[in-house]
Amino acid sequence: MVGKDSLRSKIIFVVLLMLVLAFVLIPFVTMISSSFKPNQEQTQLPPKIIPDNPTLEHYQGVLNPDIFPFLNYFKNSLIVAFFSAGIGVVISIFGSYSFARLEYTGRSVIQRGVLMVYMFGGVLLVIPLFQMISKLGLFDTRTSLVITYVVQTLPVSLYMLGNYFRTVPESIEEAAIIDGCSRLEVIFRIVLPLSAPAIVSVFIYAFMIAWNEYLFASVFINSSSLRTLPLGLNQLFYTQHYVWGRMMAASVLTAIPVIILFLSVERFITGGLTFGGVKE
Amino acid sequence: MEIKTDQEAKLGYWLILPTVLAIGGLILYPVIYNLWLSLHKVNMNPTQPNTFIGIKHFIEILTDVDFWTAFRTSILFTSTTVVGTTLLGLGVAILLNRKFPGRSLIRGIILLPYVTPVISAAFGWKYLFNPVFGMFNYIMVDVLSLMPQHINWIESPRYAIFAVIIFNIWRNFPFAFLMILAELQSISGTLYEAAEVDGATGWQKFKHITLPELKFVIGALVILRTIWNFYKFSEIYLLSSSVEVLPVYIYEKAFATYSFGEAAAISAILFVFVFGFILFYVRKVLEW
Known part of the structure; x- marks a missing residue:
């Protein structure tokens, strides 16, 4: 106006x-x-x-492993977020290409099934998943977090990538097929290079979700050496040794990587958000 | 040509298989397994067998005062935050829906609360809400005199709900802002010009042009935010564990007192409630 x-x-x-x-x-x-x-x-x-x-004493305190295991938490968060995002991206590249370009019976049912995930929040899944993880012998492992986070980010990743793949002109793909390329070659040689910005953005989106997650981590992880940042920081808050300045320094250092990653792909992610909504 | 279509379909199935397995195994199966658990007395050790007890948990829960207290807290939290995030998002979107220098920078800044890790944001707010030296008490009591005395916002069971509501609105209004702003920018300027020619006031333009155009996006925002906030756990628990909404109640039943079966039954009730709300909302309010 x-x-x-x-x-x-x-x-x-x-x-x-x-x-x-x-x-x-x-x-x-x-x-x-x-x-x-x-x-x-x-x-x-x-x-x-x-x-x-x-x-700078609080930053020195946070980064000194003898005082505060911040660097270890940081490393755990990095490993978990990197693998969840990486595996999630691979699965959603294949899945969203299948949705965007291939025709088969049941496709729209599966697509709607993926959207159903919106109706189940983490709190509904944490009890059965804890039981399953324990039975599989994955309790207190980083793997338990990686597989959980991959699934949590799939719906949005599939949606964002699928939309992007549909903008690649079909005529280019058809021309490549006439030239003798198989569909898989089309994906790897044409679609993926053209979609690099979308793939990076989806990776960063999934990375941020994993970096941020608290509920599943608090239930699946027991050893202090495996704690991720949200878990480690929150537990330290409840010990009598917390120092405000140090907690704030730790908060700043936890937020910085995510904010930098977000700003680097802001335009793409906000575009994806406004079209699809995003699962929290 | 027939063979090629077959091959395409086959490839389609192969490529979607990992997604189907992941969502089937880690979302759909757990939801059904949760229902099964809710009908059992679940052993504290997950490797030991469970005993079937039918709907006993459900009867206990529905006659338990604590459950209804948590339920009311959830309704209060969800309704106030849905209204708060949507209205603030709408207001800020209207405010920024004009050209001025630095607009994209300011849009980026407004998104910060939404992308910052919850743990960092919660610590920042804990500091602000501190009963002794927090900025919030200082401004409300010493500067504006809106309250008689400093309050322990985070730890008092009575006031913590307000701290949690403010924190949630702060964190989530940027999402509403972003969606509404995108929609506002797609409204054609000629509609407003025509209204101005007819002598419409600012309020009339808002009511007869802007709001109808925003109906769909606001409807979608309200339903998504309601679902998300009903299930919201970390943003509440990390700021104040004394606000017992249903997800926090479930979490403590399951992982503090190890009543897994009962907690599973409460999550089933929570799901049925949210599902019922979705059906009602989609049919009656959105009229789809």
Whole structure:
């Protein structure tokens, strides 16, 4: 809506925009500012945004394995997120090509079945999955998390990739088939190279979901050496040794990789989000 | 040509097979297995056999006061957050639906709460809600005098629900914002121009052009957010474990007291409720 650009409406717009930005950013500002505050400044009232004596001690504490196993949690999150995203991408490349280009009876039933997953939240699956994981002898392994996360991200990955594959002109694929390529060669030589940005985005989407996940990790993992970041950080919060500045530094370091990854593919992911909605 | 179509179909099945196996084995089978568990007294050790007890768990749950308390908390949490995220998303989308310098940067900033890991965001808010030195108490009590005294937002069972609702709205309104903004940008400007020629006011334009165009996206947002927030666990539990919505109640039944069968029965009830809501909403509200 393009209103009349009077000075009054401009001022109202700027004020409202500032309020929205303040609401969005205050937790981030607090987090970053406290991560640089020495302990005696943490409890100051009124709270200050810029610390009087900024310090790096909390970051040094977080990164020192003798004080805080942050790096080990970080490594576990990295391994789990990398493998879930990688396996998820491979499965959804094949699946979404099958949906987008091949014709067979039952295809639309399967497509609708995949969407059904929206109706089952993690909390409905955690009890039966815990029983299954235990029976399979996968309790307290990273594998249990990887296989769970792959399935959680499949519906959105299939949707995003399928949409992208449909934008590859069918005539190119047909020409390649007439030239003697098989369908699989078409996928690997033509569709995949053309879809590289979509594939990277789907990988990052799945990576973010796995990096963020708490519920399944808290149930499937027991050993402290296998904890992922959300799990490890939350458990440390409930010990008496937590230090606010250190928790904030850990939060910042946990968020940074994900925010960088997101910003690098923002346009593509938000495009995918607005068309399909996204499973949380 | 006939052979080729057969081959295509065959390849189609092979390529979709991993997806079908993964979703069948790790979503559909567990849902059915959950129903089976809910009819059994489940052994604490998953490798030991379980005893069939029929619908005993369901009778116990439906006559349990704690269940109904958690149910009410879930309804309160879900209804307020669905309304809050949708309205705030709508407001901010309308605000940003104009050209101004730095618009795409601001859009990116607004999405940050939605993409930040829950654990980081929850820690930031815990700090803000701190009873002694948190910014939230400071602003509400010392600056604006809206409340008489500092409140322990996170740990008090009475107030934690408000902290959780504010946190959820903060985290999820960007999704509503993004979807609504995309829809707003697709509304043709000529509709508004025609209305202006006819002398329509800003409110009339909003009511007769914008809202009807947004009907579908808002309808979809409300149903998705309702489903997601009914099942919401981590965003609540990581901010305050004293807010006992149904998912937290299920989690504690299963993994703190090891009553797996009972917890499975509660999840079955939760699913039936959500499924019933979807059917009702799609037929009566969306009129599909």
